[in-house]
Amino acid sequence: MVTIKEIAKAVGVSSGTVSRVLNYDQTLSVSEAKRQAIIETAEALNYATPRARKNALLPPLNIPMASHADVSAHVAIVHFLAPQEELVDPYYVGVRLGIEARCREYKIEIARVFNPDVPVDLAMLTGISATIVVGHHPKVEIEAMAKVCPHLIMADFNPRMPQFDCVRADLGEATTTILDSLEQAGYRRIGFVGGYELMDNDALMHGEQRCKAFIEWHEARGSYRPELMALGQSERFGQNLRLETGYQQAKSLLALDTPPDAIVAANDNMAIGAYRAIQEAGMSIPDDVAVVAFNDIPVAQFLNPPLSTMRIPGELIGEVAVDLLVERLNGRDYSKHVTLPTEMVWRGSAKKPPLT
Structure with a gap:
């Protein structure tokens, strides 16, 4: 099991810095290059968060045989944020990490991750089993992607196009x-x-x-x-x-x-x-x-x-997007719109209402 100490040694920073970066602490004063190096090193070394280690002790998921057999399934993530933008928004980091973790459980390969730095090359989606579209995208882009990819799943966005699966909070x-x-x-x-x-x-x-x-x-x-x-x-x-x-x-x-x-x-x-x-x-x-x-x-x-x-349960939104994707790959031929609950957390920045 890879430890925070090993990641810190590989990057050349303290263990505390690694811990704070992996916990998305934006108060930490560290360069974006160093922050990205820590995240990429953790991913390369397959660092398991406490939650992932806990899940590893649980009984294996009862995944349909079709998804086990389809180990060649390739999934693309089309994100509305560029990598440097995502790094400063821990919420969307959580959405992506939820997608990646769930894909590993299903043994699905994430073929490519697109971002808005360059136009999406639609030809590159040819042969992709399904695409998870994260965040706000114009309708014309979604329609163009749908022409070359058999399944689109919308994560954290409802484009008001009922033919596509989506998962979001209201x-x-x-x-x-x-x-x-x-x-x-x-x-x-x-x-x-x-x-x-x-x-x-x-x-x-x-x-x-x-x-x-x-x-x-x-x-x-x-x-x-x-x-x-x-x-x-x-x-x-x-x-x-x-x-x-x-x-x-x-x-x-x-x-x-x-x-x-x-x-x-x-x-x-x-x-x-x-x-x-x-x-x-x-x-x-x-x-x-x-x-x-x-x-x-x-x-x-x-x-x-x-x-x-x-x-807003960002990581769970990512996980459910992959669950919807697997259902599609296993033959579901109708769309699903999933709304996940939110929870208000009252702290010191506002007076708490008397009835809560």
């Missing part, structure tokens, strides 16, 4: 849960920081699940104020849910004549950026403004104050 429902809770806790002027793609028109600009749910919740109460929505824009959706965007958009909300008393961030990274903007404004969290976000990445609990966030 971010709209999760947003409503957050807003209901903030209202119960006494917050009345709630802001939102999120993002959209430059290619989106005005209708689609507000069509992202969290954004749409935020608007609908306020409109139902007659309290919607457009100035309390701050949306970053970029060429790709994944590029605008970053620390920098959260910082800039939170600054714009705090500059209002009447700033919000709570900010909902589209993910934890944006919330970290919002923390900086609030602190620079000389304001206190949560006394002056509360912050709530999505994902519950490992660093969330170590912020000051610890971040209240909606836990």
Whole structure:
């Protein structure tokens, strides 16, 4: 069994650094090159996380014989984030690790991993048994991939194309849960920081699940104020849910004549950026403004104050995507849409509602 100490020796860093990198601690000061070297070395040495070691002690899965026989199955992962972008977003690292771990259990080879640094060469998908599409992709890209690959599985994204399997969390429902809770806790002027793609028109600009749910919740109460929505824009959706965007958009909300008393961030990274903007404004969290976000990445609990966030099961989403893929390879000829539950984790960045 490979140890953290052996990985540290191979890379030339301390065991503590390796542990913090593999646990996605974003507070660690380490170069991206070194961080990537640690992750790649761990993967090359087949380092098993505590969870994987625990699973190894369990009885083997009762996998259908067809999947055992089809050891030549090749799976492609088409990711909406470039490798360097994924490294700074532990949530999507978790989704990918869930896919890879489940593929190993099924003895399925991951043939290639595509990323948006270069256009996807559709010819390279020829002969691929199935493709797991991670994150937000335009409909035209999905349709093009479907022409050359027999099975597409959507992970953490529902393209509103019912013919394809998908697994995700209901971010709209999760947003409503957050807003209901903030209202119960006494917050009345709630802001939102999120993002959209430059290619989106005005209708689609507000069509992202969290954004749409935020608007609908306020409109139902007659309290919607457009100035309390701050949306970053970029060429790709994944590029605008970053620390920098959260910082800039939170600054714009705090500059209002009447700033919000709570900010909902589209993910934890944006919330970290919002923390900086609030602190620079000389304001206190949560006394002056509360912050709530999505994902519950490992660093969330170590912020000051610890971040209240909606836990999204990223690794499980990856695992279920592979389960759906295996069902397709074993003959299922109808689509499945799987919605996994979320869980609100209340910490020090917001007042906890009285009924929770």
